[in-house]
Amino acid sequence: MSHEFSESEKAGFYRAVFERRDCRRFRPEPIPEPTLARILEAAHHAPSVGFMQPWDFILIRDSLIREKIHQAFLRANDEAQELFEGERRRQYTTFKLEGIRESPLNICVTCQRDRFGPVVLGKTCQPEMDLYSTVCAVQNLWLAARVEGIGVGWVSIVHAGELSAILGLPPQVVPVAYLCLGHVEKFAPEPELQTAGWLPRLPLQDVVRFENWESSSQNEWQRLRQELENR
Amino acid sequence: MSHEFSESEKAGFYRAVFERRDCRRFRPEPIPEPTLARILEAAHHAPSVGFMQPWDFILIRDSLIREKIHQAFLRANDEAQELFEGERRRQYTTFKLEGIRESPLNICVTCQRDRFGPVVLGKTCQPEMDLYSTVCAVQNLWLAARVEGIGVGWVSIVHAGELSAILGLPPQVVPVAYLCLGHVEKFAPEPELQTAGWLPRLPLQDVVRFENWESSSQNEWQRLRQELENR
Numbered sequence: 001m002s003h004e005f006s007e008s009e010k011a012g013f014y015r016a017v018f019e020r021r022d023c024r025r026f027r028p029e030p031i032p033e034p035t036l037a038r039i040l041e042a043a044h045h046a047p048s049v050g051f052m053q054p055w056d057f058i059l060i061r062d063s064l065i066r067e068k069i070h071q072a073f074l075r076a077n078d079e080a081q082e083l084f085e086g087e088r089r090r091q092y093t094t095f096k097l098e099g100i101r102e103s104p105l106n107i108c109v110t111c112q113r114d115r116f117g118p119v120v121l122g123k124t125c126q127p128e129m130d131l132y133s134t135v136c137a138v139q140n141l142w143l144a145a146r147v148e149g150i151g152v153g154w155v156s157i158v159h160a161g162e163l164s165a166i167l168g169l170p171p172q173v174v175p176v177a178y179l180c181l182g183h184v185e186k187f188a189p190e191p192e193l194q195t196a197g198w199l200p201r202l203p204l205q206d207v208v209r210f211e212n213w214e215s216s217s218q219n220e221w222q223r224l225r226q227e228l229e230n231r
Numbered sequence: 232m233s234h235e236f237s238e239s240e241k242a243g244f245y246r247a248v249f250e251r252r253d254c255r256r257f258r259p260e261p262i263p264e265p266t267l268a269r270i271l272e273a274a275h276h277a278p279s280v281g282f283m284q285p286w287d288f289i290l291i292r293d294s295l296i297r298e299k300i301h302q303a304f305l306r307a308n309d310e311a312q313e314l315f316e317g318e319r320r321r322q323y324t325t326f327k328l329e330g331i332r333e334s335p336l337n338i339c340v341t342c343q344r345d346r347f348g349p350v351v352l353g354k355t356c357q358p359e360m361d362l363y364s365t366v367c368a369v370q371n372l373w374l375a376a377r378v379e380g381i382g383v384g385w386v387s388i389v390h391a392g393e394l395s396a397i398l399g400l401p402p403q404v405v406p407v408a409y410l411c412l413g414h415v416e417k418f419a420p421e422p423e424l425q426t427a428g429w430l431p432r433l434p435l436q437d438v439v440r441f442e443n444w445e446s447s448s449q450n451e452w453q454r455l456r457q458e459l460e461n462r
Contacts, residue, residue: 004380012240037458051424080355124311135366149235168444193282227268
């Protein structure tokens, strides 16, 4: 018995994967509640180590809270710019890197590291697995939003300690992702940093290796290598 | 202009989200190359901080390498069992937690932390963002595999240092996920740990908060709260 999806089901899934974008420009209309509930439900059905479901989704519309987070972004971004030099710094300043205030909704996705107690199945020798589970929830959320026609942007230029203070997170709760959500004018055909020439997309075959890092035994993999190069 | 997908496209996407499972029992038939190429391409189209695409996918079929990794799993699992007590330990030993040797393919997804140089846009104050980008690629891979009818299991009970030694990873390359892939007899209707009563699925409304951790201002969110509770 095949568990493969139909061609039309596959097409819907792959469209989400290939048309998802990191968005920073939003329209002000609110996200309808049923849409938002579907997006959150998809996030909540991410895999989690030991089924601990360590995530919380803090939904933020309050403009005062968002103003504080925007100020924290500005401070972190000033520090970040200093790390680039010459033409790279000039180009960096032309990028819009967040939509904290103009998007109708922000979501901070957190990880409660001691949920269901100190010992979690599957996390005993890789303690970061709960953080990784939370990132899986972020990716589900991001893809589900695309399907619903909602843009998402991940703001990583902000210090975690400032986020925790502004949102009142307990010590065992870590902010993993700070997201801006909303309707958008368009989803760009490719990532903005690719279009701007900041970095190129790597060829798929360059990120696939065989048997070990040094990729010594490639002959057995000839057919797959051809498939990868044809993409 | 709406960017929302059609109902049939949405259905394909959500089916992948809700029917994806962590699989540990595999059939031996190989995964066809075109299928595997589509799964890897979906993974490679994950979001990445500063468009750095820090991932590599090491495909492992070699039985000697897999035997070594299985031995590393056994050692880590013996340590892990010691952390559970009484009935929990007895139940732990009944779970099948990996399919390293019987699956036709293992994939180690790694993160090259210095790809494209030491300073990466968006990673300057959250240095873990490259690891999180790699996890997004894992989640894309996992969902794409489900669409293709291929099961994936994430083996987290193995020490990263042992994986690095066995696969010959350079110091700046971190193993993020060790995955087993293959055809499966079935995708279970719910997570195995849920079915076994190890932990319950949390109600969606219990993992959504409003404005901050303490959720003080709930009135404005009444309609969304009802949507969440109806799921």
